Amino acid sequence: MACPECGFSDEVVALDTIAGRLRSFGPRFRDALAGAGPARASRRPEPAVWSALEYACHIRDVFLIQRERAVLAQVEDNPRTARMNRDERVAACRYDAHAVPDVLDQLAVAAELCATVFEGLDEAAWARRLVYPWPAPAERDVAWVGRHTVHEGEHHLMDVRRVLAAVSAAP
DSSP: OBOTTTOOBGGGOOGGGHHHHHHHHHHHHHHHHTTOHHHHHTOOSSTTSOOHHHHHHHHHHHHHHHHHHHHHHHHSSSOBOOOOOHHHHHHHTTGGGSOHHHHHHHHHHHHHHHHHHHHTOOHHHHHOEEEEOSSSOEEEEHHHHHHHHHHHHHHHHHHHHHHHHHHHHOO
16 A cells, blocks of 8 residues: 555565665765755754654664664564654654764664664564554564665655755745
8 A cells, every 4th residue: 555645655665675775765865965954954844844854863763763673573472562752752862953964874874774684584584573563553574664664764755855845945
């Protein structure tokens, strides 16, 4: 089923492409934020919409959390994973206090770390199950987690571009 907002379809992602697609996000986010400058990157187009910097911090953390979920599924039987608390994390982790170049470096490292885990999985590892907490707790396999992680990267890259366009057009 395609995402109604970005059009991405998890089902079309071949498992052997996940690692490469994850690695692509470091350079792609860097390109999207190139030349944005700290003021534009940290500006929210509306109070309830994250800034491009906040989206970049979020996806960095998504890659790290998804990596841990994939690892946990390999070492425990059907583990229940914790919620990310994505909205609370923005303030608690002070996403607005980070420098864009630092976040982009961290995002690239997080994408590489995540890719490395997914790259090493065999058929049995992809089939391992876990209870994924979002949007409601549901049992998923690691293949779904990998595909969903690629979707998260694509979706939030779209968000970064959309937010930067909106703050550029605003007075």
